[in-house]
Amino acid sequence: MFSLRDIPFSHRGSWFGFSPVIAEKTYADEVHLVSHQTGMHAVLRLVVDPEAALTATPQQLLWERGDDRIELAYESPDTVRIRGRGLDLGLLAADPVLTPFSGPYFYQEPSDGSYVFTLYQTGRRYRVTVLRGTAGAVGAQSLGGAERGVVLTGDWEIAVEEYETARAPYAEADTFEQVVKAARAEFEAFAAAVAPWRDDATPAAELAVYVLWSATVRPAGFVTRPGVLMSKHWMDKVWSWDHCFNAIALGEGLPELAWHQFRLPFDHQDGAGALPDSVTHSEILYNFVKPPIHGWALGRLQWRPEPEETYRLLERWTDFWLTARRIPGHELAYYQHGNDSGWDNATTFDPERVVETADLAAFLVLQMRELAREAPGPAEAARWSAAADRMKSALLAELWTGDRFVARGALTGRTWSSDSLLDLMPIVLGEELPAEVSAVLAGRIERHLTEFGPATELPSSPHYQDDGYWRGPIWAPSTILIEDGLRRAGHVALADEISDRFRRLCERSGFAENFDARTGEGLRDRAYTWTASAYLILAAARRNRG
Incomplete structure (x- = not known):
């Protein structure tokens, strides 16, 4: 019930x-x-x-x-x-x-x-x-x-x-x-496919499955495929990074439905290669984009029909960042606004809005690595591998200070740091990071941990807000990305602790859009599918590890 x-x-x-x-x-x-x-x-x-x-x-x-x-x-x-x-x-x-x-x-x-x-x-x-x-x-x-x-x-x-x-x-x-x-x-058939492992040790799994099942809509209007809305409350859209987490959660048990989730925003890719900010029944918005986590997500989907077409779509999305969002002569790409990052009001963007950030570089490195793996020939694979190497080198040379990553104003060239968890997101590079860098990031991530998981703003920060959207509350996507990066970087104990805390949070407070990092209270929309998907992803992975 x-x-x-x-x-x-x-x-x-x-x-x-x-x-x-x-x-x-x-x-x-x-x-x-x-x-x-x-x-x-x-x-x-x-x-x-x-x-x-x-x-x-x-x-x-x-x-x-x-x-x-x-x-x-x-x-x-x-x-x-x-x-x-x-x-x-x-x-x-x-x-x-x-x-x-x-x-x-x-x-x-x-x-x-x-x-x-x-x-x-x-x-x-x-x-x-x-x-x-x-x-x-x-x-x-x-x-x-x-x-x-x-x-x-x-x-x-x-x-x-x-x-x-x-x-x-x-x-x-x-x-x-x-x-x-x-x-x-x-x-029950849907639940058996998505979470066959559910039992008393995963008490929120069936409800998480229901949130996904009940938020799925048939193709209509601009929703060109069977689509999982973020919610059948007021957040009734598909945003162009949210869908990746739903695809991953569905991937093992319902691969065709998972593939539809991954591909849906690509059905509306524009002439420049950009994905829309969001898609819903009667509206497509291009005023912002969302971060390029699609290479990272594609690497976690086992069933990949249409490999050549998918490669070309992902290539165009990556080229958008490397052309339309890169200053001539710069290796690093920039966001035009915090909304492009998915972390709309994160304190990283307080000094300036048009910013070269470390998380964006890390996502593009992973995306180019995936393009290299999916390339139809050795020449294209080598081209993408070299591009990924260059961007990773620029990230470490230009934005790493020795104890933190900084952001750089694309217009001014000045740099700054913040207490946002976003600044620590390069941990998503996992094993690609030098050991000394990942160790520093892991230590800083640990400082963000509350009883319920990683707060998006350092709880001791003067900018922290209990219900501050990306200025404090715990969110599912940041938790998933950081947990995955820590695990691949070898910080297994910390990754396990983050997974355990977030799963307990969902079991206690449901599947809200985000959560008060101090109290664990669910905030905003209370039926959010990427939160349900995050629980299922972490719970399934925990069962698979034994």
């Missing part, structure tokens, strides 16, 4: 879910049907006696008041079945106001007697077909401000569908019990 305030109830492939979370950090008193087509939009309110207790499991929602109950389950990604015994349900428009540009229009379909909501914001229809029992309509065909919806009383059952313009009348094929059984079986 899980809390709907933290994790929405949904189904693999669906673009809608059920949750009291109706907008960013906005919680309603009632469960809503919330769609993520054309953005996050609350569509319908499910009005139930507030005395009824609500429980959520992967296969159904259940409201209970004594012997009375309402049950809800997905029949398919675009259809849910709901039935009630002794509990009434009001299925009402979330917004009672209809204007020419917003709100729901509600009417009864003359051809089959179903009730239909047409929502301007999503551009979709929501049809309610009464299968059994008594239903009454309020506000049908009303304009302006009016309560609109269907009220069900006594013992009843309905089907609710999301679709575009028209479809054949709903035809009941399975009993409600069969619908619930099929939903449970589908989830």
Whole structure:
């Protein structure tokens, strides 16, 4: 069971879910049907006696008041079945106001007697077909401000569908019990593939799998493949580094779905070779990019179809950094803003925003190493190996001071250091780092550790903030990258400790976007897939090590 305030109830492939979370950090008193087509939009309110207790499991929602109950389950990604015994349900428009540009229009379909909501914001229809029992309509065909919806009383059952313009009348094929059984079986098959090792020693594994399963959507709009959104709360996008962690978590058990995660942003690679900042149903943003961790991620995926095409896509992404993001005569590339790094407001970027940083150089070294391994011929392999060598040499010669890495202003040439964990990210180079450098980095990383994992800003820093986004809280991607680099650099005990602490944090506080480094409290969006993936990656690796 899980809390709907933290994790929405949904189904693999669906673009809608059920949750009291109706907008960013906005919680309603009632469960809503919330769609993520054309953005996050609350569509319908499910009005139930507030005395009824609500429980959520992967296969159904259940409201209970004594012997009375309402049950809800997905029949398919675009259809849910709901039935009630002794509990009434009001299925009402979330917004009672209809204007020419917003709100729901509600009417009864003359051809089959179903009730239909047409929502301007999503551009979709929501049809309610009464299968059994008594239903009454309020506000049908009303304009302006009016309560609109269907009220069900006594013992009843309905089907609710999301679709575009028209479809054949709903035809009941399975009993409600069969619908619930099929939903449970589908989830269990997914869980068995992704985390077959789960047991009492990994108590958060099944919920982590559910977060991934329920956040997966079928191809629609700009989401060109089956895609795992970061959340079916307000972070309902695929960002161009988040997807790598989801791909890795899915890679062993569901390699085809994992490959779709890795490739999805590349479907929108622009003419310069850049990946978009983010992709969602109805929007692609190119205003920023994200860090080039894709070579590192590709090296962790065992199943690689389309090797030649993948090589060319990764080559174009790398060339973007080496041409569009490199000053002539410089070996090191630069970020134009903290958002490009994925660490939006890290203190590394306080002095200046256009910056040559050590983490970026390290990621590009790894990416060029992967290109050398994937190259179609020896000449290209040698070219990428030499380019990686040059960048690694420049990183150590230009940004390493002997006891820390510094950042350099691309416009001014001045250098500085910060207390951000980002400055220590070159540990991701692992065995490629000189032993004395990795030892210093490991020591500094250890200073960032709290009871729950590595804080993104040194806890003793004057810039540290408990809920400061990348200025303190613990994040999944930084934890994964640092744990992996430490392990490959030979700092196994520290890597083990980071893995243990982060897994305990997830078991205690769930899969939030990030966590208060001092208290372990989950912060921001509470159903974040890269956090769930990080738990699964670390837990699987721990089991494999024995």
